[in-house]
Amino acid sequence: MADIQQVSFERIKHKKKMATEDLIFTILNTTFLVLFAVVTLYPVINTLAYSFNEGNDAVRGGIYFLPRKWSWRNYEEILFERPGIRVGAKITVLRTIIGTLTSLAANALLSYILSRKKFLFKSGVSLFWIITMYASGGMIPVLILFRYLHLTSSFWVYVIPGMVSAFNVMVMRTYMLGIPDSLEEAAQLEGAGYMRVFVSIITPLCKPVYATIALFVAVYHWNSWFDAMLYNRFDPQYTTLQYELMKLLDSVSATTGATSGAAMTAATANTITPITVRAAASIATMAPIIALYPFLQRYFVTGLTIGGVKE
Template sequence: MINHRMLHRRKNSLGNKVFVFLNTIFMVLFVIITLYPVWNTMVLAFNDGTDALRGGLYLWPRKWTLQNYITVLHKKNLLVGAYVTVARTVIGTLTALAANALLAYIVSRKRFLFKRQLSLFWVITMYVNGGMIPVFLLYKGLGLTNSFLVYVIPGMVGAFNMMVIRTYMAGLPDSLEESAQLDGAGDLVIFTKIISPLCKPVYATIALFCAVGHWNSWFDAMLYNRMNANLTTLQYELMKLLSSVSNQSNSVESMKNAVAAVTPTSVRSAATILTMLPIVCLYPFLQRYFVTGLTIGGVKG
């Protein structure tokens, strides 16, 4: 009873109220600072490009228009790039999640003899790589250039993702696996029926990491598939679009843009919003798993 009263007084103390007030103000300001650049980019994307040159756009478009988005969506190869990016994101995320989960299950088992050596090997790959030219020559020798598989196979196994899943699995009770073995279950049944259902938080976290990485990637498309217009990604096409509107010197193209009331800044803003929109829509469905999976499955020394 005394402890309850002391706790109640501590919660209602002046110092605690001041802390809650200042913490609330700080968090509100932090959210505003974080979201304002995105909001301002959206304002520019929905505002007339010529009107935006006057400046003074902060919280609301002054002259509404969809021409910026129309200009972006009418660009050549953009639709093909969107199809390739969606396919890459879905297939790449699923294969990476399956491969990392299987490897994590193997090295998380106490009876596996070489788990320390393999874990050390994968950690080294996080800091040491062969470099761009050797990697390009390797992919070319394997026939991965000018191929969709270059988006999927090289990213199937990630040392960081595997270590996060391994740490999460190692924290599960050993009694679950032992009881399943007593009932005659093999490793595949244990992994699919017992371990994996308990790993949904960390799986969702890694899936979000992989999906964002695949969706935002454009450099590999430029290196390995730039000569094949049917295999370029959305991000690569948008990068070319931003480069073209930034370095526009053709008078005919400039006249078209003047008539359409778009500018490089407005087109860039519209392209940015279109690029981030799918991930923003996906995140709320995975957010409830994100914190749990990341903290419990964090790599520990």
């Protein structure tokens, strides 16, 4: 009996020790995650606070989480008094929608072809796509090619060159390889062709990878500015939001260097300042794409683990 009691006491002691270790781990893990969230979100919150603050008050500094003096003047400046930003916003929205849909369709079709076992050249074509991920012709040859194809000084330079991505094709192909062949064989016995199988069977099962790739492509199109500067620099009607933001940041930085807060006129000081306009422009450009993440969040875990398991 004494031995049984001793064993029971040791088990209870071990369980208490494990419970204490779990509690310590939970406290440390929660503390780390809270600190990480604060460090990650603070720059965005601070920029948001500056964007809603009056310009003359923002020059004093000391703004952290909330504006000291609320004002909409900064957003009125960038949304209603700068036509380049409005044009850039329209072009960016169009290129994001059209570019994402066309890229998703092209990558999905190519991935479906490469994932079929009956396609004889799938190994050679896959190797060709992988080589393009590491080697390119360079910026100057690409610019010359786009000019020859009449893509420069046009909207389609944003859409056509980026329709197919080797990385996205490989990710989709890996996901499609995990779909059982019996589903396709059963559909073919019923008379379904390859396109019918792709639309009715492959596409519904590939919603997670489609959503993940669509998010990646949309973020790329929304944040892209270098192609606008390189191919449509002298065509204001094809400017993009991020390119206009870059020009705005350059202009306000030059203004900040040339004009100090003390030298500002009373009229200007009571309206806007470079730091508040810069903050408002940053928030206005990042807010729409951030709003997409909650709707696609449930696909993120699946999307990030695609390709992690090899047969």
